[in-house]
Amino acid sequence: MKLVKNPCLRLTALRRLHAASSSTAVAPADVDCDGGVGTRSDVKHLLTEKPSHNASLRHLNYQLRSLLGSASPASFSAALSILRGMLSPDSTSPPDAATRSIVFSGLAKRSQPLNEESLALLVEMAKMGFFPHDAIMFRQFINKLCRGGATSGAWDFFHAVKDAGGSIEATVCDTLLTGLAAIRDFARMNLLFSEMKGLGVRPSVVTFGILINHLCKSGRLDDALNVLDAMSNPDLGVPPNTIIFNTLIDGLCKAGRLQDGLSLFDRMKSSHACDPNTVTYNILIYAFCKAAELDMAHELLTRMEKERVAANVVTLTTFVNGMCRHGMIGSALDFVRKKKVEWPEVKANAITYNILIGAFLHSNNVGRATALFDEMIKEGVSPDSTTYFTLISGLTQAGKLDDAYSNVSLMKKNGFQVDLKGYNTLISGFCKKKRLDKAFEIHDEMCKAGLRPDVFTYTSLIDAFCKAGDFSKADKFLGQMVDAGCKPDVVTYGTLINGYCKAGELDQAMKIFRSMDVSVVPANTVIYSILIDSYCKNKKIDAAIDLFKEMQKQDILPNARTYTSIFKGLKDHNMSDKAFELMDEMSSHGCKPDYGTMDVLTGWLTAIGETERLRLFVQQTTSSNIDLGNLDV
Structure with missing residues (x-):
């Protein structure tokens, strides 16, 4: 055999010769010059090889490295099987330092989270004294477990290392504390803080930060302030x-x-x-703007500028939002114009413009809103999906439907997709303007874009058909809605019932009302009030009274509109005794009459000489804060 100078190659050649002459040869392996074990065999071969805890430690480590380097679940399971055998009491090849390095470095590289079985093996390994040998790897491993949803496993592993005499540093504790805070495991957080003290682990500013953040999020602000006071203790040395x-x-x-x-x-x-x-000032400025204390917010801004703390776009946008929310839209725009000169390094962003555009649209100043949109483009600020939706919604509410729809084309041209909410806004707007052809066009466009109509879409169209008196299409659309798997809600049913009632189709309205029980959609006060009012207007007072009793049996409370409708019906049938009964009931239930109620009762009871009854009713409802004016009762 030809000798080679490289000792690694010589050893490889010798092993190959031995493998060729052996009937029990295993897959050939190379020993790297750095002492690690490499492989040129297929991992598939390792999966078919029966694991043995009596195999040489070197060979088992070689198998572990190969299998953990594979992303397949089968390889990972095989690696766990080998490790389990190495950890068994009768194993002749227990893990060593190389095993520890292979296992933890291999697991750190895996993107998949660890399961309970693998965590249990790692805890067992740690109890035997094999765990990450440095704080960096230990912290990374704890972080991996917590981020993978195995915070309890991280807790067990941490304590197995601690109990086995491993070195515990503040950075490792901080990482575990962060994981515990994320799942709001406050009991273990408190326990870990106590353990740190017992272990002599000095808390860092990060440790205190985690604790204070946890206490603030838990609403324990005074405890958090006490922690701040403790940090001020010179003995701790953690300012x-x-x-x-x-x-x-x-x-x-x-x-x-x-x-x-x-x-x-x-x-x-x-x-x-x-x-x-800057963050400190922004927090306070936002809070005072939200509380409508804009003078204090401006005072803070003056102090910020005086102390030369740089403002940023958050500062700018916070003021704009605060002023717009409290009706100071013009002042907000003036503020932006002024700070554009004073803060040349601070540029308004899409959020800033969105707030201004939305505020001007809400105040029906369409011209200023569209001018701001043009300015936004000119300033090089790219509109986002919120910008376009703000325009679509605001222009629709302002009745500028065609302008709103044109923004859909612009939105698509600039690479944005219109969402269901945007399409629904347009469909509802065109329906309210009785432009059903356009509403249907948008409906079809929405479906072609791959969006499924929801209950709002269907209800908007059904309402439009009802108002147009086209009940055949309304019923047809209700059928389509159900067939598409979109369950009608109480608003859908109320829309149909109201439409049929206004058309004088009481029987059909009641048919739909009764079908709500089958669909398991409970009726509400509004629906009962619509039906009761319709029955009263059609001189069917007995049916109205029956419905009134039914709604109360269903624990659905009548409101002032319900009572007003039935009072009108009782007046038309001269049923004053029933009216007195309901007036007493209305007072006892704390239902406050509105102007309509008082108008009906005042005219009727005064005419029939029951002014004392009316006066008593007024006295019982004085807490309603109704201005009865100069009612002559």
């Missing part, structure tokens, strides 16, 4: 940073404790020499 203060100020503001947040803001610099940053 709070800006992130800690931002977390606390944000928590206080979200809880409505704006003044406490402002006090902490003042304290962070005076008592802790910690400078507030």
Whole structure:
């Protein structure tokens, strides 16, 4: 045999010669010069090879590396089987340091989460003293488990390492604390903090940050403030940073404790020499804008500029949103114009423009809204899907339906897809304007785009057909709706019932009403009121009274409109005794009469000489805050 200079190649050649002469040869393996085990055999061969815990440790490690390097579930299962054998009490090849390195580096590279079986084996391995040998790998492994949804497994593994005498550092604890906070396992978080103290692990600013964030999200703000005070203890030597203060100020503001947040803001610099940053100011400015305390928000902005803390687009947009929400739309636009000069590095973004465009559309200033859209394009700010939907919705509400629809074409041209909400807005708008042909055109376009009509789509079209008196198409569309697997809701049924009632088709309205029981869609006060009103108008007071009793048996409370309708019916039939009964009932149930109710009762009861009854009813309902004017009763 020709000798080779490379000792690795020589060893390989010798092993191949031995393999060729052996009837029990296994798949050939190469030993790398760095001491690792490589493979040129097919992983498939390893899957068919029966695992044995009595095989050499070197060979088992070789198999583990090969199998863990494969992404297939079968390879992973085979690797677990080998590891299980190595961990068994009668194994002649228990794991060693190389096994540890192979297993944990191999698992760290796998994208799939670990199952319970594999976690149990790793915990067992850790108990035997084999675990990640450095804090970085240990932290990465804990992080992988937590992100993979196995936080409880991470907890067990962490404690197996701890109990086996492994080194526990703050970074590892911080990672596990983050995982526990994500699943809101507060009991284990508290326990881990106690254990850190017992282990002599010094908490870092990150550790305290995790605890404070957890307490703020749990609404335990005073406890979080106590933690901040503890950090100020010189013995700990962990001064709070800006992130800690931002977390606390944000928590206080979200809880409505704006003044406490402002006090902490003042304290962070005076008592802790910690400078507030842009985020700190944005948190407070947002909170005061939301609370309509715009003067205080402006005061904070002045202080921000004085201390040369850079504003950003969030600062700009927060002010714009706050002013628009409180009706100061013109001031919001002036603010943007002014800050464009004062803050040249801050550019309004799509969100800023969306807020302004929506505000002007809501105030029916279509011209200013469209001008802002044009300005947005000119400034190089790309509209997003929200921009287009804001325009479509606002223009539809303003009655500019054709302009709204033109934005659909523009939206598609710029690579955006119109969603179901956008199509429904247009369909509803065209239906209300009785432009059913266009509504149907948009409906067909929506279906061609692969969107399925929902209950809102169908109900809008059914309502339009009912108002047009075309009940055959309304019924047909209801059938299509059911066939498409879209379940009609109470609004759909109410639309049909109201349509038939207005057309004088009471029998058909009642037929649909009764079908609601079959469809398991409970009726509501509105539907009962529509039917009762219709029966009263058609001089069928007995049927109206029966429905009134039925709704109460169903625990559906009548409202002022229901009572007003039935009072009108009783008046037409001179049924004053029944009216008195219902007036007492209305008062006892705390149902406040509206102007319609009082108008009916005042005219009727005054005419029949029952002014005392009316006066008593008025006294019982004075808490309703109804301005009865100069009713002469």
